[in-house]
Amino acid sequence: MAPPCADYRLRLRLLSPLGTPMQSDTLFGHLAWHAAHTGGEGGAAAFLAPFLAGNPPFVLSDAFPAGLLPRPLFPVPFAGVDKMDVARFSEAKRLQKAPFVAAEDFVRLLGAHAAVAPRGDPWVTVETPHAAMDRNTWTTTPGGQFYMTEARVLADGFDAVDIYVRELAEDAAARVAETFRDIAQVGFGRDKSTGHGAFEVLALDPWQGFAAPEGADGFVSLSTCMPAADDPADGRWRLRVKRGYLGEMAGGGNPFKRTMLQLTPGAVFRTAGAPKAWYGRIVPDVAPGMPEAVQCGLALAAPCRWTGHDA
Numbered sequence: 001m002a003p004p005c006a007d008y009r010l011r012l013r014l015l016s017p018l019g020t021p022m023q024s025d026t027l028f029g030h031l032a033w034h035a036a037h038t039g040g041e042g043g044a045a046a047f048l049a050p051f052l053a054g055n056p057p058f059v060l061s062d063a064f065p066a067g068l069l070p071r072p073l074f075p076v077p078f079a080g081v082d083k084m085d086v087a088r089f090s091e092a093k094r095l096q097k098a099p100f101v102a103a104e105d106f107v108r109l110l111g112a113h114a115a116v117a118p119r120g121d122p123w124v125t126v127e128t129p130h131a132a133m134d135r136n137t138w139t140t141t142p143g144g145q146f147y148m149t150e151a152r153v154l155a156d157g158f159d160a161v162d163i164y165v166r167e168l169a170e171d172a173a174a175r176v177a178e179t180f181r182d183i184a185q186v187g188f189g190r191d192k193s194t195g196h197g198a199f200e201v202l203a204l205d206p207w208q209g210f211a212a213p214e215g216a217d218g219f220v221s222l223s224t225c226m227p228a229a230d231d232p233a234d235g236r237w238r239l240r241v242k243r244g245y246l247g248e249m250a251g252g253g254n255p256f257k258r259t260m261l262q263l264t265p266g267a268v269f270r271t272a273g274a275p276k277a278w279y280g281r282i283v284p285d286v287a288p289g290m291p292e293a294v295q296c297g298l299a300l301a302a303p304c305r306w307t308g309h310d311a
Contacts, residue, residue: 005277008173009207010163015198017151020189022063024223028296033248034179051282057169058176059278059300061222062265065122066160069106070266071098072220073236110304111213122155151196164222166300177204210302218306219275225263226297228281235269251289258286270306
């Protein structure tokens with residue numbers, strides 16, 4: 001019997017700046033640490049077991065500003081326009097750089113080649129100044145050891161993010177939502193001890209927008225993806241280099257993860273037949289200081305029609 005497959009939209013309201021972006025691998029890491037803290041000895045191993053066995057009970061997307069989804073990296077209209085046609089060339093460049101589209105436009109793009117209005121990036125980077133204190137004098141040392149840290153906030157008009165959950169085992173989405181309610185008690189990511197990463201869970205709702213269109217022969221990744229060796233390779237994507245850290249003071253003095261190359265959300269691929277529910281892999285051996293640590297590179301795959309977009 002095929003496993004159940006249903007999509008849900010988990011909406012979170014952000015209550016403070018984010019020190020760590022809510023990317024799918026980092027969201028997954030928070031769920032794993034929650035299992036380690038609440039599941040007793042072997043809690044993390046039990047949580048990870050089905051993922052390592054190739055039978056994930058769920059797959060997560062990145063968190064996107066509420067009502068928006070990543071622009072699929074199909075060739076954009078006017079991509080071959082003459083550069084001397086200034087107006088049309090400028091429009092093509094604007095479309096190529098737009099990171100988001102409205103959720104309803106994303107659904108349209110899954111089924112057909114269409115010109116849609118691009119959306120700008122609501123994420124704003126803010127900086128906080130810091131100065132180290134000398135514990136002997138309780139003043140800043142000569143030179144001040146002044147430094148800045150960056151965090152991300154949403155622009156005016158946005159206060160929530162959407163995470164899409166593809167449920168592949170019964171009640172998995174509800175368990176994910178409940179776990180995030182627990183995580184909300186302590187916060188998400190870097191500098192949560194100083195108030196960053198505060199959020200609340202608003203709702204978990206069924207989502208029908210990723211139903212496969214007729215003739216689906218490709219997919220759009222909604223996640224931070226690290227492809228498996230046998231995943232499709234005919235596509236368009238953007239790369240991200242991640243230099244991550246272990247959470248929860250792990251690593252025995254060496255919290256650094258190995259450098260990883262990832263595909264950002266919006267990557268599109270052609271498939272030989274109907275697309276699968278997910279792609280990617282769980283990557284082992286990512287942290288010298290914690291050999292058992294893994295990185296989630298699974299991608300929630302929104303089925304699409306590649307044919308018609310490749311012109």
